[in-house]
Amino acid sequence: MAESSxxxxxxPGLGLWLLTIGCGIACIGALIPAIRHSxxxxxxQSTHPALASAHPPMSAGWYPDHLDVSQVRWFDGAQWxxxxxxxx
Numbered sequence: 001m002a003e004s005s006x007x008x009x010x011x012p013g014l015g016l017w018l019l020t021i022g023c024g025i026a027c028i029g030a031l032i033p034a035i036r037h038s039x040x041x042x043x044x045q046s047t048h049p050a051l052a053s054a055h056p057p058m059s060a061g062w063y064p065d066h067l068d069v070s071q072v073r074w075f076d077g078a079q080w081x082x083x084x085x086x087x088x
Contacts, residue, residue, distance in 0.1 A: 060077035065084055067073075074083040 058075055058077070060075060062072040062085070063075050064087070065071040065073040068084070070087055071084040072087050074081045
């Protein structure tokens with residue numbers, strides 16, 4: 001009513017812009033931890049013979065854990081297991 005009579009004009013101000021920018025930064029900030037903890041598990045064997053010979057199979061043993069740098073994870077020669085221990 002006051003706006004239609006010309007007594008009051010409502011425009012988007014600085015607060016609306018700051019709120020919009022803050023929401024955008026919060027959304028990006030929520031995605032960054034999800035991207036950092038995504039895991040990449042390489043294929044264990046290649047179907048292409050030339051690539052298979054270029055990357056010999058890994059032997060069983062303790063290897064640095066790709067999810068936690070303070071841990072090592074057991075690889076049984078075919079797949080990664082759930083067994084971990086602290087790095088020494």
